[in-house]
Amino acid sequence: MPLLSVWRVVAVQVLVGAVATVLAEWFTGQSVIALSVAYGALSVVIPAALFARGVTSPVSSANAGAAVFGFLLWEIVKIGLTLAMLLLAPRVVAQVSWPAMLVGLVLTMKVYWVALGVRSVFYPKVNFKSEQKNVS
Numbered sequence: 688m689p690l691l692s693v694w695r696v697v698a699v700q701v702l703v704g705a706v707a708t709v710l711a712e713w714f715t716g717q718s719v720i721a722l723s724v725a726y727g728a729l730s731v732v733i734p735a736a737l738f739a740r741g742v743t744s745p746v747s748s749a750n751a752g753a754a755v756f757g758f759l760l761w762e763i764v765k766i767g768l769t770l771a772m773l774l775l776a777p778r779v780v781a782q783v784s785w786p787a788m789l790v791g792l793v794l795t796m797k798v799y800w801v802a803l804g805v806r807s808v809f810y811p812k813v814n815f816k817s818e819q820k821n822v823s
Contacts, residue, residue, distance in 0.1 A: 691802060693739040700735060700798045704728025707794050711787060723776075723784040727791025730772040734765040 707728060712721035738761045741747060747757030773792075776783050 696802050697736050697739050700732050700795045703798055704732055704795045707791050719782050720784050720787045722780050723787035724791035726780050727788035728795040730769050730792055731795040734768040738765040
């Protein structure tokens with residue numbers, strides 16, 4: 688099975704956040720709700736993109752030890768940035784709707800679980816039959 692691309696996950700997170708924002712605006716007709724959903728999605732996407740950049744850098748893949756250290760370091764940075772963005776939400780979004788922001792955050796965050804279950808979206812098309820060797 689091919690490796691999961693962290694950049695594909697980030698791209699789908701952006702897509703899910705954008706769709707959730709548009710649907711929030713469409714269903715509620717309130718831009719404050721849509722902005723709150725968008726900010727919740729961005730609170731996941733921006734740290735995830737920074738994480739992806741960090742773990743795919745040449746320094747993080749120099750050897751096994753650097754890869755493990757890099758993963759842990761960038762995961763801590765991702766969590767810290769997400770928390771900072773959530774704490775800054777009332778200053779960034781006027782009249783933030785916390786339930787709407789949490790909907791955007793949770794929907795975007797759940798893309799990680801979908802990535803594990805839906806191969807066709809995240810993995811490149813691979814013809815497994817052509818890769819098998821004829822053992823007869």
